[in-house]
Amino acid sequence: MHGLTYRLKMKKLFPIIILLITAIWACEKEKTDYPPPTIEFITESGFVFNDTTIELGKDFKIGVKASNPNVNLTNFIIKVESDVLETYLDSGMNTPNLHFERNITKGIKEFEKWIFIIRDKDGKSSEISLNISKDSASVFGNIKYYANIEMGAQNSFVGHFYSLSEDSVHTLNSAFSNQSKIDLCYYYDFIDTDENTIASPGANIDASVYTGPSALANWTTRRTTRFKLASISESDFLNAANDSLLIATHGSSDGNRKAKNLQAGKIFAFKNEDGKIGLFKVNSITGTGAGTIDISIKIQE
């Protein structure tokens, strides 16, 4: 009798178990196989969209449109192929459409193949490319040399800001009055990876660095200069007589808005908002928040 009751109770249980198993399986999702994204050049006036020849150091504008209505675009890559293949841009996103425009400086290479790749979230990709050749009539330009510029960190009495166009050091108040001319600023950050930093006013600089009514947050014009660590020697820097080394060192890609963790002997390539390419070399650094930095600069005329 006990066994029969038990079997009857067990019988009632089976539908529940089957229901649970079915519910778990039902959660499986189907995946659709969508076509890859599309990508094309912007063909409006002022854009380069076919193979062309450009003078050394001159800017040209490229525009690209990409889309995928089914799967969001997640990665846009620009590669430049000359004697080696280099990545110019590798950018993440999460959007159905991309509209990209960029002014690019013609590098020192005789021939460059610019490749534009768009990838979507499914990992599918499409690419387009164009060839840029160096104009054989190109000549290297003259440069200016500013030696031993002394700038002070945020707590120093020495000015913290520098104007490349005027070769002049400014205090915070003076820089505030000359915002449209300021390209560089120097400060000390107590974060290990930053410490001695030369940035551009357009960079994201902590509000505690420069304070008061002339603080960066109150500026109406904040110019952006971008920096890239250079792997050239001090003698290469000193021997540079025209802008060939400057262009070659800077390359085609953009840099960051801060040159961090500066130490004596380090050299950075930069490009300011006027498109002038240059190099700066750190000669010496003393102190921290109230310290100073001594740099030398070579920049296109």
Add this chain to the structure above:
Amino acid sequence: MKHRYYIVLVLAFVFHVQASLGQKVNDTINIPEFVVTANRSIRNIDNVPGRVTVIDAKAIQELPVQNVDELLRNIAGVYVNRSWGIFSQNSSVTMRGIDASARVLVLVDGVPLNKSAGGSINWHLISVNNIERIEVIKGPASAIYGNNAMAGVINIITKNPKKAIQGEVGLLASSYNSFGGSFNLSGTNVKKNKGFSWSINSFYRQGDGYILEPEEARDSTDVKANLMEYNISGKLAYKFNKRHKIEIGVQNYDDLRGQGRKVYEEYGDYMSVNITYFRTSYQGMINKTVLNAHIFYQIENEYKQSESISTNSGKYKLSDRESRKDDYGLWFNATTYFSDNNILTYGIDLKQGKADVTNTYITSTDVLIYSGILDFYGVFVQDELKLLNDKLNLVVGARFDYAKYYKGQLIVENPTSNTGFVTPFDEDFINSKWNSFSPKIALKYKFNKSNSAYISYSKGFMPPKLDDLSKSGKINKGFKLANPELGPEYISNYEIGFNFIFFKKLSVEPSIYYSLGKDFQYFVGTGDSVDTGGDELKPVFQRRNISDVEIIGVELSANYYLLKNLNISANYTYNQSTIKEFTKPETYDKDITGNFLIEVPKHMVNVGFGWKNKYFNTTVSYNYISSQWYDDENTIEISEYDIIDLQLSREFAKNFYVSVNIQNILDNEYVDRKGLLSPGRFITGEIKFKF
């Protein structure tokens, strides 16, 4: 005397440690308990020369907890770190002044759950509703358990049915718009020691969660860390006769836990884990030998989506990680009762751990794949002797473990600065092997029925994790390099403890231990740098066996059964865990000798109060955790905190059980090591119908 002991042994075996054996009566504390974990077969707790704590079914029902690991907060020497409450990705349970949960072995019904890949377990796998009791063995137990049993062993014993059919349906609702349900149905037709037992358990829980980031640090990407999880398990046992039993257990757990950040993706930053767990256990008795065998298989499939946008540069990153981690093995042990005074336990354990991980960077082209296999083989023997007319218990044992790492592989496809590789990479790692010898000697002297003392020496070890052996890639502070030659770390523990019972109402259990750790695995710079695509070369880090540690600890537990329905318990833990010797790589600029181990609070206090009355059963628990270090350099300190939890419960009309559980009743705000907020006061109401 000999026959009486034998009869007790057989009875205990036949009933398979029924709950009644482990329970204390309410008003006195002189009833002996039985434990199965200390020696891998049933023993009277009075004969175990070491510190063992049992949480019984009654305590499990009455303690104000939401998750299994929180039950362990009430035990001296155990540190439970579940800083986001039910929304935590996982919980970290550490013991005896040693950080990292991989250094504690966790068993369910005697079967190991620790994964070879990361070393720890997923605490959400186990439902509080399905636990009969928890046994905690403190101090190294590698002499009998091998891997991971470095700081201690936690054995979670699940419920067994007692009636032809029984069940329980529960519904709960909690803070942050959380709710859930549980279901349990079980039965047995065992008659004359023959027949089937079965059970099905399930629970579901979901919640909107809360914003983890403190208000002053929030930005538009901070969202609530939500939760959705379910668990279903089944157990089928067949008893052939009073001496032989076989049991099959199957379990599936699935969750989705938000990480509190969302940029573009529907679920934002989240992790989803699916664990399938299977075991078959045999328990038998042939003549005077008790046999235990477990075959187990655990598969963990994990999917993690990471999404972030830099507030400085505006750079958006999206990546996912799919991993499969398998652990399976065979554990066998036998206990031969040569006489009333001589018990020999011996066995062999085999286990294999595998990891296959694919990390895809969706906002770049990188794909990083790594894999590896770890095989473990262990043999052990332990002898227990009762001397001086059962006043003196001596345990001597040793275990030899051998492990082999092979098929380690790392593939990096289409690398960019995101992974730190400059060119594609495809390399098979060298095979490596190591062994470990773990002895133990322990002695317990019973002055009388109520008072005893023990002294012990034991050794423990933790194997290297597959993640450290096989995984290379960019990390926050630089670049992590796989170390296929990483070896185990060891600890030697010297301990003395006392058990006193005064007036049959007050028990006091002090313990003092001194541990020396050797070859601890530390994450250090190799002195090399790699170009990970930024302005600077990034330092290379690797997990290495390079430091020796020293731990001085004191535990004091007291239980006072004031009245029949009123008891008070309290415990205090002191740990001073320091790095005694740090073998600094030549080019590494930091020497952390003398520093404290991370995530080890120096002081912990727990006070519990339980009162049964005709209105509500009331349980109050107070926990104080002192400050602890976040980083090896001891520059960032996590602040101290204390919390008070309360549970009120009552049974109605025999079938209904209602409870209100309030965690962190004073709403004390504290942050975890990442500076993220705890949930604050968390209220849960639950109703259960039992039949």
